[in-house]
Amino acid sequence: MISFFRFxxxxxxxxxSLAPIQAQTLITLTPASVIGGSPIFFQSxxxxxxxxxxAGNIFNQxxxxxxxxxxxxxxxxxxxxxxxxxxxVTIDLGASYVLSNVQIFNSNQADRATGSFSLSAGxxxxxxxxxxxxxxxxxxxxxxxxxxxxxxxxxTSNPVTGQTFPISDNTAYRYLTLRLIDFPSxxxxxxxxxxxxxFYSAIPEPSTYAAIFGAAALGFAVWRRRxxxxxxxxxxx
Ligand SMILES: [Ca+2]
Numbered sequence: 733m734i735s736f737f738r739f740x741x742x743x744x745x746x747x748x749s750l751a752p753i754q755a756q757t758l759i760t761l762t763p764a765s766v767i768g769g770s771p772i773f774f775q776s777x778x779x780x781x782x783x784x785x786x787a788g789n790i791f792n793q794x795x796x797x798x799x800x801x802x803x804x805x806x807x808x809x810x811x812x813x814x815x816x817x818x819x820x821v822t823i824d825l826g827a828s829y830v831l832s833n834v835q836i837f838n839s840n841q842a843d844r845a846t847g848s849f850s851l852s853a854g855x856x857x858x859x860x861x862x863x864x865x866x867x868x869x870x871x872x873x874x875x876x877x878x879x880x881x882x883x884x885x886x887x888t889s890n891p892v893t894g895q896t897f898p899i900s901d902n903t904a905y906r907y908l909t910l911r912l913i914d915f916p917s918x919x920x921x922x923x924x925x926x927x928x929x930x931f932y933s934a935i936p937e938p939s940t941y942a943a944i945f946g947a948a949a950l951g952f953a954v955w956r957r958r959x960x961x962x963x964x965x966x967x968x969x
Contacts, residue, residue, distance in 0.1 A: 756832070757933040758795075759825055763788025767907075768822030768860050768869030769810075787821045790910075790929045797891035798837040798928045807839055807925045810912060820911040822870050825931065828855060828904035831878065832934035837892040838884045839927040846886055847915030851879040851897075853905035872907045881913050892927050902934075 766787045787808045793799070800806055810819050834851060852875035860868035878899050887893040910929065 759931045759933050760794050761791040763791050765791050765824050766821050767824045768871055769820055790926050793928045800839050800890050800892055807927045820909055823908040825906050828906045829933040830902055830904045831899040832932045833896050833898045835894045835896045835930040837894045837928040839892045839925040848881045848883045848913045850881055850911045852877045852909045854907050857907050872909045875909055
């Protein structure tokens, strides 16, 4: 008969084995997760009918290698027509998360440059001011800085090499602002080529909690059954 202590030890081992998953839970986003940013270009994925590279392209390759062999439609080349203040995107994670890190695939092809970015967060949004007749969608209200100016290095390889940046803030946030700070620009576009951005949560997804609870309930039921069998004189080992 399994003892309660043995059950507790087994369950403890299960929890310990899940610990690495907790630090690397991907929050899967889509182009529609971008709810604000550079005028007219912030939403959805690449529009093949123009030369626009929309911000939604940073969330269209959320698993596997980030392939830039067909660069059009895979990256965000921010519009810089309206100045530095417009080099940002507002991201809706869909729920509040404590973030453990952000992974950025910065595709700097031969005609691109390096620069730095910042990341801030909050739990409420407000309509962005309309600039030159264009709506910029939503902005994060009173954002907290998660990452101050942080350098992004070149990746000229294909697939693009990702760079991972740890986030130490333990507050759960739903909305993020990703801002490009000092990339040079030309021809009205910032010379950055953000291919993909992936956010990882420090807290298990609800499905992970369900798995933990399910395993605990199953283990406890087995323990109770064996205990009952033992009390009835049917010894099982
Ligand atoms: Ca992409």
